[in-house]
Amino acid sequence: MTIRRLVTGRRSGKSVMLSDGRVPTEHHFESVPGMTSAIIWSTAPMPAVDLEEAAPVGIPAHPAPGHTVMAVVDFPPDSVMAQPGFDPAAAGAEQLQHLSGFAERFELENPGMHTTDTVDYCIVLQGKIRLELDDGEQTLLEAGDIVVQQRTRHAWRNLGSETARMAFVLIGTDQEN
Numbered sequence: 336m337t338i339r340r341l342v343t344g345r346r347s348g349k350s351v352m353l354s355d356g357r358v359p360t361e362h363h364f365e366s367v368p369g370m371t372s373a374i375i376w377s378t379a380p381m382p383a384v385d386l387e388e389a390a391p392v393g394i395p396a397h398p399a400p401g402h403t404v405m406a407v408v409d410f411p412p413d414s415v416m417a418q419p420g421f422d423p424a425a426a427g428a429e430q431l432q433h434l435s436g437f438a439e440r441f442e443l444e445n446p447g448m449h450t451t452d453t454v455d456y457c458i459v460l461q462g463k464i465r466l467e468l469d470d471g472e473q474t475l476l477e478a479g480d481i482v483v484q485q486r487t488r489h490a491w492r493n494l495g496s497e498t499a500r501m502a503f504v505l506i507g508t509d510q511e512n
Contacts, residue, residue: 337361338373338407359392362433366425369411369498372396372434376405395436397451398507406503410464410493416446447490453505455484462499465492 338361344353361373374390380401390404398404415421423446430438440449448467459480465473466482467490476482486508493499 338375340375342376354388358390359388360390360394360433364426364429364433366422366429367411368415369409370415371409372406373408374404374406376403378403393435396434396438397436397440398453398505400452400507400509402507404503404505404507406505407460408501408503410462410491410499410501412493412496412498414496445490447492448488449490450486450488451484451505452486452508453484454486454508455482455506456504457482457484458502460500460502462493462497463495464499464501465494466490467492 338358339356340358341355342353343350345351358373358375362371364370364372374394374396377389377394377398394404396404396406416423416426427438427441430441437449437451440451442448459476459478461478463475463477465475467473469488473492473494491499491501
C-alpha cells in the first residue's frame, strides 16, 4: 500500500496545498507479511486552522474522547498467521510500536478480538472481509460495504486468499465499555 495524501489549508488568507505525498505513518509489517497500516489524519476537539501534519509518526492509533483518527489497513489473508515461521510475539511487538493505544486492546486469548472506546466508520475499499462479534457469527463484507461500529467487541477476519483494504474513521468517546 502506498497512499497519496493531500492536505489543504490556508496561508495569507488563501487556500493552498500544504502537503502532497506519502503518509508518514504508513508501515509495512515485517512480522505479518501483507499487513500494512497508515494513520491518515487525527484531530483534537478544536483543531488548529493550518495543520500541516496531524498524524506524525508515533501518534496514538486510538483517539481520546472528542478526538478522531482516520486510518487505512490492509488485512492479509488469515492464513498468513498460520504459516510456519510466523512469530506472534514479533507481530505483537510491531503492532504495539506502530499502533500504540490500539494494539494494547487486542485479546491475547482470542487473537484479533478487541474493544475500543470509539464509534467507528469502517469502509471496505477492496476485497472481502468478515466481521466477527461476541456470538462468534461472522458477517461477510465486500468492497463498498460500510459498518458503524459502536464500542463493540469485534474482530476482522480475512478468510480469503487476497488482501482486504479498509478505511476507518475512529471517533473517541467518553464512554467506557
